[in-house]
Amino acid sequence: xxxLLFGAAGFMTMGYLIGKLFxxxxxxxxxxxxxxxxxxxxPVMLQLDNRNFATVFFILGAILNFKRPISSVMDYISGVxxxxxxxxxxxxxxxxxxxxxxxxxQELHEQKRQFExxxxxxxxxAEEQLRRQEEDLKRKQKQFDRKQRQKNQGSSYQQxxxxxxxxxxxxxxxxxxxxxxxCEILGLSAGKTLLEYKRAYKALVSKYHADKLSGxxxxxxxxxxEKIKTLNLAITTIKKKLR
Numbered sequence: 001x002x003x004l005l006f007g008a009a010g011f012m013t014m015g016y017l018i019g020k021l022f023x024x025x026x027x028x029x030x031x032x033x034x035x036x037x038x039x040x041x042x043p044v045m046l047q048l049d050n051r052n053f054a055t056v057f058f059i060l061g062a063i064l065n066f067k068r069p070i071s072s073v074m075d076y077i078s079g080v081x082x083x084x085x086x087x088x089x090x091x092x093x094x095x096x097x098x099x100x101x102x103x104x105x106q107e108l109h110e111q112k113r114q115f116e117x118x119x120x121x122x123x124x125x126a127e128e129q130l131r132r133q134e135e136d137l138k139r140k141q142k143q144f145d146r147k148q149r150q151k152n153q154g155s156s157y158q159q160x161x162x163x164x165x166x167x168x169x170x171x172x173x174x175x176x177x178x179x180x181x182x183c184e185i186l187g188l189s190a191g192k193t194l195l196e197y198k199r200a201y202k203a204l205v206s207k208y209h210a211d212k213l214s215g216x217x218x219x220x221x222x223x224x225x226e227k228i229k230t231l232n233l234a235i236t237t238i239k240k241k242l243r
Contacts, residue, residue: 012058012064013061014061015057015061016061016062018033018062019033021036023065045058171185172226182233182237182238185234186204186235187200187204194242197235201231201234201235204231
């Protein structure tokens with residue numbers, strides 16, 4: 001066992017020393033190392049019974065000339081795994097970016113949809129409010145026009161009443177059942193034809209038509225209705241007389 005250990009140490013030392021000649025890449029030293037290896041070391045090792053054992057430790061000794069060969073291999077392996085890990089991280093980062101981009105696009109799309117929905121709702125509310133305001137304005141305008149017409153009709157009626165002569169006002173106090181007074185109520189004297197009385201009656205009745213009484217107070221309406229009744233009684237009396 002001791003011989004094997006000393007032999008292993010010797011072969012490793014020999015390999016280490018010859019490896020020194022090759023490590024610097026000096027042509028002279030390389031030739032010298034090759035000469036020693038092929039003409040001194042190789043013939044001796046080939047004659048040994050355990051030449052495989054000697055060759056292994058000789059090569060290990062030569063490898064020791066290189067700077068941390070195991071560390072170099074480990075660094076290389078670590079670099080390979082680091083590259084793979086970095087590539088995986090890059091792929092994961094890219095996937096995260098795509099995911100974030102999709103989320104942002106979805107959020108923007110949702111915000112755009114909500115914004116458009118708010119705009120449509122506000123537009124509909126504004127249009128509805130405008131429509132109600134227009135309807136309210138039209139209704140107020142109609143009320144104003146109706147009151148104005150009633151006011152104008154009342155004013156026209158009052159003006160016509162003020163324009164009546166004293167005799168025109170007094171005739172409504174006559175008795176429509178008496179022929180002569182009935183003729184006077186229609187604005188004519190006795191001795192006219194029935195056709196002339198009918199024409200006078202129609203002219204007076206149209207003056208007190210119901211459409212012309214709108215807008216008047218209840219008292220004035222009642223007064224005009226009494227006049228129409230008087231006219232009807234007067235024409236009835238005249239028709240009976242002239243038949």
